[in-house]
């Protein structure tokens with residue numbers, strides 16, 4: 001674990017107007033490796049004055065660089081170059097992500113690859129940016145033009161640090177916007193490196209700026225800043241509400257990708273082996289720190305015992321350990337704070353009458369003495385009204401709930417303030433699509449545990465947010481449509 005990736009430096013500065021600059025206060029904060037608790041780098045702690053500088057740089061680049069006025073295909077070329085450099089530095093990016101997040105190497109590899117593919121997708125998608133002419137009364141001529149929304153504040157969480165940054169940066173660049181990116185304080189490193197790669201690929205100075213520091217201070221300040229036109233945020237639902245309120249003062253465009261408590265339904269006719277494998281992945285991937293984690297597992301009463309036996313067996317076999325080890329499947333939690341939250345929910349579950357079927361504590365052994373390790377945890381005897389079934393835990397904890405029939409499980413699955421994702425397992429094709437149609441979720445997975453590909457829209461219903469990430473849908477949300485009407 002002492003090994004330092006070549007992208008890991010002792011100290012990182014802010015990135016404003018194409019230059020690495022210290023914070024105006026000269027202050028730094030430490031960033032850690034969650035698997036070992038060792039400090040791995042010092043990072044500049046931005047002030048509000050730094051935010052002002054970053055917003056001015058982004059505004060200046062929007063209005064005075066050619067970025068927004070270039071033919072879209074030229075921006076596409078640069079996006080391709082970004083992807084190419086990321087491919088060349090793939091192993092280093094993966095290593096840096098693992099060191100700063102504690103996630104398993106295998107998970108980081110998939111996420112870095114998806115980040116690369118996002119840039120490739122939008123490199124092509126720029127060719128779809130087009131206006132239109134609409135029928136108008138004779139004597140008139142009309143056309144529409146797509147224009148970049150402008151200066152965008154992009155605020156991302158710690159669970160997928162690079163991938164979440166790519167989901168936001170790639171479509172914004174494709175649209176011709178300029179950016180102030182704010183990574184989570186716990187995981188700032190790969191976002192900083194991504195911005196360097198953007199410059200290396202030819203993105204002009206000021207088009208992408210990175211501010212590192214406290215969400216409650218500089219993050220909040222960014223969201224109310226009059227120089228910002230749009231806020232794209234991924235994080236907790238409570239933070240999303242705060243951001244929406246602040247952004248409303250100047251009516252900024254807002255997209256919110258928020259929390260979830262996604263249902264995972266195993267019907268009586270499911271392929272139990274596939275369902276058990278998919279359900280283990282669905283909750284324990286990324287140590288359960290996924291917005292789309294399928295954390296409410298509904299199992300039909302007639303297959304409850306048979307399914308649970310397989311599910312527990314497979315959970316027990318998950319390999320926890322050094323996140324840089326190829327064979328590790330479950331990494332560490334991000335922080336002591338997150339560990340305490342997860343553990344307090346397990347304690348709460350017991351008080352609510354649930355039973356810990358597996359897990360519920362720090363794994364045993366010398367390897368787990370340091371670092372924020374938590375066993376994959378299965379809670380049974382849970383009802384959907386318990387807090388552990390309603391609140392997002394954001395850790396490797398699944399609640400299992402028995403159901404009797406399709407109508408009941410649809411009602412239970414939808415009985416949540418969230419609506420990000422849902423999964424279902426059945427061999428009955430008609431039922432699969434009938435149920436998918438009734439689930440209040442932005443993404444539905446049928447007999448499959450994967451929820452995202454760059455070309456598919458991703459986002460929530462209800463308090464899981466609004467707007468969509470990825471695909472053409474996200475690109476559209478970085479553009480305004482101007483309608484031009486003239487006499488001929």
Ligand code: NAD
Nearest residue numbers: 156157158183184215216219220235236239257258259291
């Ligand atoms: P968080 O809300 O605490 O922080 C997210 C980001 O917002 C960080 O960069 C943080 O510094 C910043 N921030 C915090 N307070 C702020 C404020 N008042 N104003 C502006 N910025 C502020 O979330 P987190 O703990 O980093 O991430 C976990 C959450 O993210 C979970 O709820 C998870 O479900 C959600 N998430 C959602 C998606 C999705 O696509 N729907 C994807 C990943 C994570």
